[in-house]
Structures are given as C-alpha cells and as structure tokens.
Amino acid sequence: MSATRVKGAIALAMALVLGTTGLGSRPAAAEPSSMTPDCAGLAGLRIPASVMSLPTTGGRVESASETTSVLSGQTVEYCHVDADLFPVNPAAPDIKMSVDLPRGWNRKALMFGGGGFDGIVPDLTANVPFGPVDQPVPLARHYATFASDSGHQQDPAATPSLDGTFGVNDEALTNFAAGDALKKTRDASLFLIRHAYRAAPAEVYFAGGSTGGREALIVAQRWPTAFDGVISAYPAWNNLSEILDLGYLAQILSRPGAFPEPAKQSLLYTSVVHACDDLDGVADNVISNPSGCHFDPHSLRCPGGADTGPACLSDAQIDAVTAMSSPFRWPYPVASGETQYPGFPFLSGADMRTPFLGFGTAAPANPMPVTSGYGMQYWAQWVKHFLTRDPGYNPLDLDPGNPGKWLGRISHLSTIEDRNNADLRPFARAGGKLILLHGAADELVSPYSTSDYYSRVRTLLGPRPTDAFMRYYVVPGSNHANSGTPAFAASWDSLSALDQWVRSGQSPANPVVADANHGNRTRPLCAYPQWPKYQAGDPDSASSFVCTR
Incomplete structure (x- = not known):
C-alpha cells in the first residue's frame, strides 16, 4: 500500500467509526517521470511462483518488444510484454497476460477487466468503460496497463466472449468465476513493472465492465489492499x-x-x-x-x-x-x-x-x-x-x-x-475508492441488480461511511457498454475522478457526463437514487438539469 493511501486509510477508518466523511489530504502526485522501461531485460524472464499470493507453478515472459502506437492522437512509445502463468493442475490452461510499459511512466498502473466468458487478453490501449472520448486513453496518459485472459483461451472460431468450454476444468473455472486469475495477474504484473522500471507504482487501479465490472467488485471484496481504486461498470456480480x-x-x-x-x-x-x-x-x-x-x-x-x-x-x-x-x-x-x-x-x-x-x-x-x-x-x-x-x-x-x-x-x-459480499469495510479501511456505474437502459446486465448491491453496502455500512469511499451513478439512456446506437452513449473521465479521489481525498463533485453519439449533449451525472430533471434552458446542456429524487 502506498504511503499516501495509508494516510487516507487512517482518516477513512475514523469516518467509519465516527460516521463522518472527513478525509486526510494526500500529497500531490508527482509529475510524469522520464522513466524508460528496460524492455530487453524482460525477454524470457522467469516469474517466480513466490511473487504470487495464490498457487501457481510460476510463469515466463514469452515476448517483450518496443512498440509505437498513435493513441488518442498522440504517438506513444511503450514496451509490450506477453507472458504466461503456469497452472498447478497440468491439465488446466495457462493464464495468458500482457503488460504495456510506457516511456515517461507516470508511476501509476491500471488493470483492465474482461467480458463475457473472457478467454482473450483485453486491449491494453483501450479506454475504461464509459470512458471519455475527448481525453487520452490510459496508456496515452502514461499509465502502465495490464490484463489477462482470466486463465483460458477462447476458440478462435467461437463468437467473441461466448466460449464456455473451459468450465470442465476446476482450476480454470476458479480462475475465471471466483477471480483467482485476477490476483495472480496483478501480482505477476507488478513484479514485471518493478523489474522494468526499478520502481513500484505509487497507485494501482482496476477498471472493467460487465464481467469486468464483476471482476472489479471481486478484487475489492477479496483483496482489499491490492488496488487503490476501482471502476466497476454494469457489473454482473451475481453471475449465477x-x-x-x-x-x-x-x-x-x-x-x-x-x-x-x-x-x-x-x-x-x-x-x-x-x-x-x-x-x-x-x-x-x-x-x-x-x-x-x-x-x-x-x-x-x-x-x-x-x-x-x-x-x-x-x-x-x-x-x-x-x-x-x-x-x-x-x-x-x-x-x-x-x-x-x-x-x-x-x-x-x-x-x-x-x-x-x-x-x-x-x-x-x-x-x-x-x-x-x-x-x-x-x-x-x-x-x-x-x-x-x-x-x-x-x-x-x-x-x-x-x-x-x-x-x-x-x-x-x-x-x-455470485460474488455478493457487501462488507466492503476492509477495502474502505485500506483507503480504497470505488466508482460504480450502470446504464439505465442496459439490456444484458440489469441496473436493478447493481442498485441492489449498492443498497446492501449502504445498509450494512451506513450512508456516511459508504459515501466516504463509494459513488454509484446510473446514466439515463445508456445501455450495455454503449453498444449499437443507445439513446445516450455515456462518456465520462472516471479515471481522473478516481485518481484525484485516491490521491487527495477529494470525491467527485458535480460530475457531468457527455453523450458520445450526439455532439455536445451533456447531463449531470447524478448519484443514485437521484436522476436529472430538466429545469430550463438548453436541453443539451447539463446546466439545464438538476439532480432530484
């Protein structure tokens, strides 16, 4: 846990005990460094089983290559690493994972969640769910990004994210459904980051939607000190x-x-x-x-x-x-x-x-x-x-x-x-912050289900302690992952909001969500159970709406 997070954790523990929301401030984040990853030094590197808190038989970097991509209009130089983590059961598949290590690393890391039955490594150059279309993607912001296929490989002939054949193997099933692959991937990725930069990240975040949103809640529930902040979008937390x-x-x-x-x-x-x-x-x-x-x-x-x-x-x-x-x-x-x-x-x-x-x-x-x-x-x-x-x-x-x-x-x-543990007090006491998002018109994962989970957390912890580390927003008109042509395609810089909350203790204040499909249309992003009601003025402007119950 970072030193700044420890300070926030102490203040938040007081809020949980006293029912207050005051948080100690954190030092300002360091400016993006000029740190360059040692890409050549990663090639063929063995990943010891001892660096992972869950059982594996170790792992190995399969390839490490200097790469240049144009992301969000910027030329980004980074080292792309592919690695395998080996199972305990020889009949189980490997966990295939990737890490992107940018030049000028900002000393932060972000893990991406998957989707459906997983089976492929998510695109590490992509944005967070419901992310801003007018802002750089995380890798272009010089985050080190990483993810895995959750411990099995999809049949290339199958419909993407709809191959469940791995379920016949218990270790593969646990890696995916219980989330064991998440912690193994996190531990191995941080080992590679430290090896590449000779430094550990100051903050580590997780972002995912659908199955990835479920995975985001899993890491907050099961490993409360593993991530400083989590973005969970339209989470299929009660999968069964x-x-x-x-x-x-x-x-x-x-x-x-x-x-x-x-x-x-x-x-x-x-x-x-x-x-x-x-x-x-x-x-x-x-x-x-x-x-x-x-x-x-x-x-x-x-x-x-x-x-x-x-x-x-x-x-x-x-x-x-x-x-x-x-x-x-x-x-x-x-x-x-x-x-x-x-x-x-x-x-x-x-x-x-x-x-x-x-x-x-x-x-x-x-x-x-x-x-x-x-x-x-x-x-x-x-x-x-x-x-x-x-x-x-x-x-x-x-x-x-x-x-x-x-x-x-x-x-x-x-x-x-069913990853339904509502007791997030260990995550909150550790200083973790959680942003929960869902589209009100989701066709695949019910927003009512996410509202249910949020209500359970709030009932167990109390309103003030919950608000001290967690925000939940329902976006009207948005559907599952902005698929097709939703009435409102949510676009919000949740990563910056989360990062600021973790580092300074400043929670999101009056956030505004844009519609990526309809020009400059914006709405206030209302904390649940509020919703945006039109008052007067330009109906395409968030300033014309007020959050109401």
Whole structure:
C-alpha cells in the first residue's frame, strides 16, 4: 500500500467509526517521470511462483518488444510484454497476460477487466468503460496497463466472449468465476513493472465492465489492499443468479409464438419512449426517470391476442416481454443466499436497436442460434460446460425453476459465481475508492441488480461511511457498454475522478457526463437514487438539469 493511501486509510477508518466523511489530504502526485522501461531485460524472464499470493507453478515472459502506437492522437512509445502463468493442475490452461510499459511512466498502473466468458487478453490501449472520448486513453496518459485472459483461451472460431468450454476444468473455472486469475495477474504484473522500471507504482487501479465490472467488485471484496481504486461498470456480480434468469427467459422465448421479431422489438421500444420520454421535463428520447415509467405492454395487444403482424404484440409475446422485465424467483435455496434476479428494464426505455444483447433476432433453440440474444447463448454455454459438463446436453431441457438432480451443482456454483459480499469495510479501511456505474437502459446486465448491491453496502455500512469511499451513478439512456446506437452513449473521465479521489481525498463533485453519439449533449451525472430533471434552458446542456429524487 502506498504511503499516501495509508494516510487516507487512517482518516477513512475514523469516518467509519465516527460516521463522518472527513478525509486526510494526500500529497500531490508527482509529475510524469522520464522513466524508460528496460524492455530487453524482460525477454524470457522467469516469474517466480513466490511473487504470487495464490498457487501457481510460476510463469515466463514469452515476448517483450518496443512498440509505437498513435493513441488518442498522440504517438506513444511503450514496451509490450506477453507472458504466461503456469497452472498447478497440468491439465488446466495457462493464464495468458500482457503488460504495456510506457516511456515517461507516470508511476501509476491500471488493470483492465474482461467480458463475457473472457478467454482473450483485453486491449491494453483501450479506454475504461464509459470512458471519455475527448481525453487520452490510459496508456496515452502514461499509465502502465495490464490484463489477462482470466486463465483460458477462447476458440478462435467461437463468437467473441461466448466460449464456455473451459468450465470442465476446476482450476480454470476458479480462475475465471471466483477471480483467482485476477490476483495472480496483478501480482505477476507488478513484479514485471518493478523489474522494468526499478520502481513500484505509487497507485494501482482496476477498471472493467460487465464481467469486468464483476471482476472489479471481486478484487475489492477479496483483496482489499491490492488496488487503490476501482471502476466497476454494469457489473454482473451475481453471475449465477443472472444465469438462472437467462435460462428461465430462454425457455419462455422458445415457446411457439412467444418470440417478438425485431420489428416488434422496435415497436415496443418506440412505444415506451413515447409514453415516458417527457417525464423528466423534456422530450429528448432519453427516459431520465425510469422508476416513474409505468408502461403497460397490453396497450400494444393485437386484436384477440393473436399475432396479426408487426404493428402489435400477441398475448404470448406480451407474456414474454413481461417476464423479461419482471423478477425471477427460484423456489429453492442456493448456497450463496441469493433468491432472485430483478429482471431487465425493457419497459423503462431499453434500446431495442441492439437486439444481440437483448432478445436477439431469432428465438432460442437447440442448438442455440448465433442470432439469438447474447444471454441465451451464455446460458447454453454455461449449461453444457459449467453445470452438466456435457456438451451434448440440451439447455432448453433444464428448468431453472425445477432443476432436479442439478440443484446441488447449481448451489455449489453459486458460491463461486455470485460474488455478493457487501462488507466492503476492509477495502474502505485500506483507503480504497470505488466508482460504480450502470446504464439505465442496459439490456444484458440489469441496473436493478447493481442498485441492489449498492443498497446492501449502504445498509450494512451506513450512508456516511459508504459515501466516504463509494459513488454509484446510473446514466439515463445508456445501455450495455454503449453498444449499437443507445439513446445516450455515456462518456465520462472516471479515471481522473478516481485518481484525484485516491490521491487527495477529494470525491467527485458535480460530475457531468457527455453523450458520445450526439455532439455536445451533456447531463449531470447524478448519484443514485437521484436522476436529472430538466429545469430550463438548453436541453443539451447539463446546466439545464438538476439532480432530484
């Protein structure tokens, strides 16, 4: 832990005890240094097992090369390192990881999370989730960046992030689902950074969305002193719980006549926007107050309830839409303690123009069509390789409401996949800071689920201690990872906000989020449960809105 973080940790511990939010200030960060990584000295370097706190059999740098890239309009020189971390079980795959080490290192490091089932090393030259489009990416800011494939390699022929075949190996499963690969990668990467620069980073951060957002919460829960700050966007933290809901929805959508084709999805989307758009005081195709939107899909019912074309919904399709936007509760206990998944906001302005993430363009079937929704395909992979470990098993034959002989295995997997520890006091006491983000129109990971986790933390720790280290923002109109053409493509410099909070103790104050798809449109980034309400003035300016409950 850095010396500046220790000072902040002491002050935050006092806040947790006394119920205050005062934080000791930190020294200003050093200016970017002229430190140049010893790239040649990394080639072939052995990574001792002893530098990692979790079991491995060590690792090795496979390649290290001087690289030049144009990033965010800047020419960036850096050393790109590829390395393998070796498993304990010889049958398990290696963890493949990469580190980018810039010239003029700023003495900070950032780990990226993955997505879906992982299986590939994330792009280390990319931005953080919902990151600013008008600011340099982290590597161009001279952060050392690193990440891994989470301990398995995706089949190149598979749909990206949708290969679950590794789930048949226990070590690979634990590396991915429990997050063991995260700590192994972090420890090995810091070893390489120290070796390259002959210095340790002053601050180490983590940023990820979806599975990466889940991984961000894992590191805060399991290794509270490993990272100084964390950005968790649209996190699939209760992975097993969501999978059960996805399986339930897959069964419903596979029923004859239940699947709404894309034209009907567009009808639903435009109807919801028309009904609820101006609840925030301005008609701008963004529903800023989703909790106030009470759209009834029966208003789109076809005459007699039969499917008479794209201008209406049949009774079976109304039932499917209602199921997707309603909680799914299972009538049996699982070891993680979770009892439900809250459903998706399809009736609160979710963008039906990204069908792959939501319904898809084809109904679930066996084998699962690649044009079905992402979640349906995720369910199929999980059933075949995590649950039954039978690649020939029909995922539509398994009823999440009555899993029969598979209940014991489901309960066991819940202890690995539901990362639901709300006690973040160790992370807070260590001086850690957490920024939590979600789009209100997310089609793949429910924002209601993230709100649930935040509420659990706030209930356990109390409002003031929670606010001392954690912020949660819901962005109206934004969907999953700004996919397709969302009504509002979130763009905010969360990394600078996090870095300032960690180094100086100054929490984000009146943040503003931009819409990357609509010119200069901005909105206030309101801390949950507030939302931006239009007052007066330019509807494209954040100054015309006020955060309200």
